[in-house]
Amino acid sequence: MLRLLIIVIFLAVLIVFALSNTDLEPIWLISFGWHLSIGTLALGVGVAGLLFGTVTGWIGELRQRSRARRAESHIRTLETQMVDLHQRLDRLQNTPAAPTANIPEKRI
Numbered sequence: 001m002l003r004l005l006i007i008v009i010f011l012a013v014l015i016v017f018a019l020s021n022t023d024l025e026p027i028w029l030i031s032f033g034w035h036l037s038i039g040t041l042a043l044g045v046g047v048a049g050l051l052f053g054t055v056t057g058w059i060g061e062l063r064q065r066s067r068a069r070r071a072e073s074h075i076r077t078l079e080t081q082m083v084d085l086h087q088r089l090d091r092l093q094n095t096p097a098a099p100t101a102n103i104p105e106k107r108i
Contacts, residue, residue, distance in 0.1 A: 007050065018043040 013015050018039030 010046065010050070013047040014043050 018037070021039035022037050022039055023040075024035040027034055027041065
């Protein structure tokens with residue numbers, strides 16, 4: 001929610017800046033030139049940066065989700081192993097002890 005609030009404030013400031021600076025200026029990039037308002041340029045750069053940040057954040061989130069899925073799968077495997085070991089332990093504890101043979105003591 002905080003992220004959304006920051007994005008809205010950022011875009012509001014950019015839109016106000018774009019509306020305040022509508023005079024056309026010549027803009028050059030290497031040998032390409034065109035006339036564009038500084039406000040429109042700032043708004044375009046801001047939106048492009050916002051999109052780039054969103055895409056990189058989304059890629060990072062996908063990696064985290066993948067790691068979380070692998071960890072959950074590993075936990076499920078360990079839990080099934082633990083249940084199996086507890087069942088084995090219960091079976092071993094519940095089996096009657098082997099009867100000891102009555103061996104008479106030797107007297108010397």
